Amino acid sequence: MATSGQDVTQDDVARVAGVSRSLVSLALNGSPKVAAETRRRIAETATTLGYRVNAAAASLARQRSRTIGLVLPNLRNAFFEQIAHTLGDATGARDLALFVTVGSDRPEVLHRAVESLLSVRVIGLILVSPWLPDEDLIAIGEEVPVCLIGRRSPGGSVDSVRVDEEAAARLLVGHLAELGMRSVGYVGPRVVNDTSRFERESALRFAAQAAGLTLDVRECDEDAGPAVRDMLRSRHEPLGLVIHNDILAIDAVPVLRETDRHPGIDVALVSYDNTYLARRGEFSLTSIDQPEDVLGTTAVRLLCERAEEGTTSAGSPRDVVLEPALVIRGSSEPDRVCG
Amino acid sequence: MATSGQDVTQDDVARVAGVSRSLVSLALNGSPKVAAETRRRIAETATTLGYRVNAAAASLARQRSRTIGLVLPNLRNAFFEQIAHTLGDATGARDLALFVTVGSDRPEVLHRAVESLLSVRVIGLILVSPWLPDEDLIAIGEEVPVCLIGRRSPGGSVDSVRVDEEAAARLLVGHLAELGMRSVGYVGPRVVNDTSRFERESALRFAAQAAGLTLDVRECDEDAGPAVRDMLRSRHEPLGLVIHNDILAIDAVPVLRETDRHPGIDVALVSYDNTYLARRGEFSLTSIDQPEDVLGTTAVRLLCERAEEGTTSAGSPRDVVLEPALVIRGSSEPDRVCG
DNA sequence: CTGAAAGCGCTTACAG
DNA sequence: CTGAAAGCGCTTACAG
Numbered sequence: 001m002a003t004s005g006q007d008v009t010q011d012d013v014a015r016v017a018g019v020s021r022s023l024v025s026l027a028l029n030g031s032p033k034v035a036a037e038t039r040r041r042i043a044e045t046a047t048t049l050g051y052r053v054n055a056a057a058a059s060l061a062r063q064r065s066r067t068i069g070l071v072l073p074n075l076r077n078a079f080f081e082q083i084a085h086t087l088g089d090a091t092g093a094r095d096l097a098l099f100v101t102v103g104s105d106r107p108e109v110l111h112r113a114v115e116s117l118l119s120v121r122v123i124g125l126i127l128v129s130p131w132l133p134d135e136d137l138i139a140i141g142e143e144v145p146v147c148l149i150g151r152r153s154p155g156g157s158v159d160s161v162r163v164d165e166e167a168a169a170r171l172l173v174g175h176l177a178e179l180g181m182r183s184v185g186y187v188g189p190r191v192v193n194d195t196s197r198f199e200r201e202s203a204l205r206f207a208a209q210a211a212g213l214t215l216d217v218r219e220c221d222e223d224a225g226p227a228v229r230d231m232l233r234s235r236h237e238p239l240g241l242v243i244h245n246d247i248l249a250i251d252a253v254p255v256l257r258e259t260d261r262h263p264g265i266d267v268a269l270v271s272y273d274n275t276y277l278a279r280r281g282e283f284s285l286t287s288i289d290q291p292e293d294v295l296g297t298t299a300v301r302l303l304c305e306r307a308e309e310g311t312t313s314a315g316s317p318r319d320v321v322l323e324p325a326l327v328i329r330g331s332s333e334p335d336r337v338c339g
Numbered sequence: 340m341a342t343s344g345q346d347v348t349q350d351d352v353a354r355v356a357g358v359s360r361s362l363v364s365l366a367l368n369g370s371p372k373v374a375a376e377t378r379r380r381i382a383e384t385a386t387t388l389g390y391r392v393n394a395a396a397a398s399l400a401r402q403r404s405r406t407i408g409l410v411l412p413n414l415r416n417a418f419f420e421q422i423a424h425t426l427g428d429a430t431g432a433r434d435l436a437l438f439v440t441v442g443s444d445r446p447e448v449l450h451r452a453v454e455s456l457l458s459v460r461v462i463g464l465i466l467v468s469p470w471l472p473d474e475d476l477i478a479i480g481e482e483v484p485v486c487l488i489g490r491r492s493p494g495g496s497v498d499s500v501r502v503d504e505e506a507a508a509r510l511l512v513g514h515l516a517e518l519g520m521r522s523v524g525y526v527g528p529r530v531v532n533d534t535s536r537f538e539r540e541s542a543l544r545f546a547a548q549a550a551g552l553t554l555d556v557r558e559c560d561e562d563a564g565p566a567v568r569d570m571l572r573s574r575h576e577p578l579g580l581v582i583h584n585d586i587l588a589i590d591a592v593p594v595l596r597e598t599d600r601h602p603g604i605d606v607a608l609v610s611y612d613n614t615y616l617a618r619r620g621e622f623s624l625t626s627i628d629q630p631e632d633v634l635g636t637t638a639v640r641l642l643c644e645r646a647e648e649g650t651t652s653a654g655s656p657r658d659v660v661l662e663p664a665l666v667i668r669g670s671s672e673p674d675r676v677c678g
Numbered sequence: 679c680t681g682a683a684a685g686c687g688c689t690t691a692c693a694g
Numbered sequence: 695c696t697g698a699a700a701g702c703g704c705t706t707a708c709a710g
Contacts, residue, residue, distance in 0.1 A: 075420030
């Protein structure tokens with residue numbers, strides 16, 4: 001914790017340790033060319049002097065930084081936090097830094113954020129469920145390695161890791177069918193350009209059809225409550241209610257508890273993401289679990305591989321698809337289903 | 340959108356524009372010493388060539404970066420997103436970049452994150468409701484300008500911007516008293532070292548006492564449901580239920596809707612942060628609103644001022660305290676109160 | 679195993 | 695209003 005007035009440089013360390021400047025660099029970067037004892041002494045000197053590498057200088061000399069940029073669409077989904085943590089661990093394991101940028105629905109803001117990441121010459125960019133059009137993603141991919149999480153690769157040289165939406169839909173529909181439901185209702189956000197919403201809906205449609213269930217769809221805004229009410233209003237038979245994610249699904253819970261509003265209708269509630277909200281006792285949501293850790297480590301690996309390859313444009317896009325799991329909780333347990 | 344194989348440098352721009360290298364730098368940085376026409380031509384060349392400043396080189400030459408680091412404790416509170424957005428705008432307005440780090444409850448992770456921010460030689464650090472002990476904050480403040488949001492300055496050379504907790508407590512208690520409540524219940528997270536929790540509780544205690552109301556306190560874990568149930572169990576009179584933040588308060592809503600569980604008890608529910616969760620139709624929470632925009636712009640201003648002053652240790656800590664507001668919604672409206 | 683030297687891309691006095 | 699030159703702190707062949 002030795003603090004100096006000004007920044008300590010490798011020069012200072014070299015002088016105090018009585019070695020050359022380059023040796024300090026080599027030692028601090030773990031080069032095997034440095035004698036163990038020398039390395040130890042240098043490391044010790046660095047610590048007591050309070051030396052901290054100047055990332056700007058290192059990046060400049062190395063012609064590349066040691067940081068990865070993460071672009072999150074917003075902070076309104078706990079799933080993003082889990083992703084951020086996993087990525088933090090995955091990058092940390094490779095001794096890389098992770099810089100997060102909180103996206104925005106304002107294009108200029110997002111653009112500015114990506115630009116500052118590019119100015120830093122990040123190794124690569126990880127975008128979680130971006131709402132950008134395919135061509136923009138491809139364009140960014142021309143400049144720097146890019147890996148998408150939760151969205152199919154748009155082509156170009158952009159990689160992607162995501163969960164198999166069709167498999168998730170089958171899990172959900174299968175579960176509801178087992179509960180005796182004959183019809184499924186899906187509530188998703190009304191968002192322009194939301195590929196994730198679109199993919200999810202068609203996967204559900206497909207799965208429902210295959211299982212011989214009907215599918216009814218409603219769009220909602222920030223609040224899923226009205227859409228859920230609306231869907232229940234016209235109902236007289238049991239319903240499997242699928243909501244786009246946990247954060248929207250919790251809107252449905254209070255609605256379902258108003259037992260007087262829809263007498264006699266059994267409703268099983270299920271959603272996606274399996275975040276801490278789903279686990280909260282009051283909600284206990286049955287939810288599709290995405291393997292965040294695998295998503296995260298894979299994304300980092302793909303990015304680093306692509307960075308190694310040198311030119312960004314090298315190699316065709318890789319699209320890693322993972323299997324989801326269904327976590328069953330109270331919201332769809334027969335004996336606890338509201339009605 | 341001109342993309343080149345390798346990075347375009349100021350050298351390239353200078354060559355193409357037919358000027359010297361330094362002139363390019365001056366022009367691009369908006370120096371008034373450059374003729375308007377020259378500046379225009381240079382800017383144009385830079386654009387067509389797809390020039391993008393190398394932040395590492397610029398930081399190194401300038402001996403300081405143009406980025407501010409934001410350390411968020413987690414992503415489980417929409418309030419943090421609003422803060423992040425405001426800060427993004429505030430830094431953008433000053434042509435600074437904002438790098439976010441998602442904290443963690445694991446000290447090593449947080450430490451590593453702060454370290455990478457420091458390696459980048461950020462202008463300063465903004466920490467939102469950090470759980471770090473005072474001495475750690477002061478230590479960080481020795482190395483770089485630091486501004487806290489939502490926590491009192493621990494002294495040293497650390498600044499702070501926050502909302503007046505006592506005023507917030509008075510607003511809440513006053514509102515509940517007006518509704519005819521005689522007793523107040525507070526549910527807060529069971530967290531070690533959580534100053535915010537502690538300050539909030541004592542402010543409430545003080546306000547309740549002053550207003551002649553009783554205060555009952557319960558701790559909760561991730562899920563506030565059990566604590567709320569517990570608090571209601573022993574009740575036979577109207578209760579003003581104050582919950583530490585919106586995200587915890589939504590747990591209370593389903594509990595309160597179970598009309599059969601606590602017959603005859605009027606409960607008015609209020610919380611803090613006034614995030615989008617509070618606004619969601621199904622929850623409609625009365626909540627304390629913090630002026631995020633003022634918090635954000637003030638934090639950035641304090642940081643920049645301290646950075647200007649040169650030495651970090653210069654100047655005593657500034658502690659800006661803002662007035663909160665109470666937004667009244669259905670959860671505490673007499674006619675909609677559950678019971 | 680160790681050192682002298684060049685260079686990364688930019689900024690900034692300084693001289694014209 | 696413009697250019698030549700030094701230097702920011704580090705990394706990395708290269709030579710010993």
